[in-house]
Amino acid sequence: MxxxxxxxxxxxxxxxxxxxxxxxxxxxxxxxxxxxxxxxxxxxxxxxxxxxxxxxxxxxxxxxxxxxxxxxxxxxxxxxxxxxxxxxxxxxxxxxxxxxxxxxxxxxxxxxxxxxxxxxxxxxxxxxxxxxxxxxxxxxxxxxxxxxxxxxxxxxxxxxxTNRLSNAQLKRVLEHIEAGLHEPLSIQRLSRVAGASSSHLRAWFKAATGFTLHRYVVRRRVERARALLRRGDLSTSEVAELTGFAHQSHLAHWMRREIGQTPRDLRRAQPK
CATH class of the missing domain: 2.60.120.810 (Jelly Rolls)
Incomplete structure (x- = not known):
């Protein structure tokens, strides 16, 4: 510094x-x-x-x-x-x-x-x-x-x-997302967790994190998937299921968009 x-x-x-x-x-x-x-x-x-x-x-x-x-x-x-x-x-x-x-x-x-x-x-x-x-x-x-x-x-x-999530509200939402990456997450569900209307949650979440709710959840799913793929003990389909993606192609699509790599790219880069 x-x-x-x-x-x-x-x-x-x-x-x-x-x-x-x-x-x-x-x-x-x-x-x-x-x-x-x-x-x-x-x-x-x-x-x-x-x-x-x-x-x-x-x-x-x-x-x-x-x-x-x-x-x-x-x-x-x-x-x-x-x-x-x-x-x-x-x-x-x-x-x-x-x-x-x-x-x-x-x-x-x-x-x-x-x-x-x-x-x-x-x-x-x-x-x-x-x-x-x-x-x-x-x-x-x-x-x-x-x-x-x-x-x-x-x-x-x-x-x-005013017009923003409190630290406690945002922390509850982030923790709920982390715990639920493997399953569907709806705006209604997250709104109940935050104690805010869905329209307010959308606006306030983006103001706090710089991401829309959808993009943040996708990003965290991709990051979790990357960590699981690097472990090397799960198939790509198992990783997709554990991180909330519909199938392998769905996972590959979002990994390519978010980090510029597919599951196959990650596996090829792993040391033998």
Missing amino acids: HSQSVPARFPPDVTMAFWHIEAGVHRLSRAAHHRIMVHASAATRSYCNEVGRYFVRRAGDIDLVPAGQEGGFETETPFDTIEIALQPALMERVAAELGGKARALPLDTRHLLRDERIQHLARALESDLGANSPSGSLFADSIGAALAVRLLGLENSDVER
């Missing part, structure tokens, strides 16, 4: 770094500051160890990691991200100035936020960093305070939680 950090001209309360993340498994260690991670690449599919689910991050998607929290993820492709670090002392000062509930509310880990205000503030900070005549610490201070206000406001609102 490579980074390019911001010069020291920013005040200690708010700093920015640019990260290039290589494909593979990564561990996000605990930090003394709050981290706002703004995705700066095209759509990137990754698996989050913390919640046990796949995410598809697109340019502008935001992850919030509070101070003291750690995490881990596996990304399928390299990507770039912008990290803004806010010190807890800044958050406490802003919360005290706001008064009310803000002072007592802790920050929660959040994934895939779409927030225009945070994106605008991040772009402003990034632009100031790249300018030949930067605005100075006063500008960065104001950006940091504005970000703190917004984050405290997010914890008082469920706006970003």
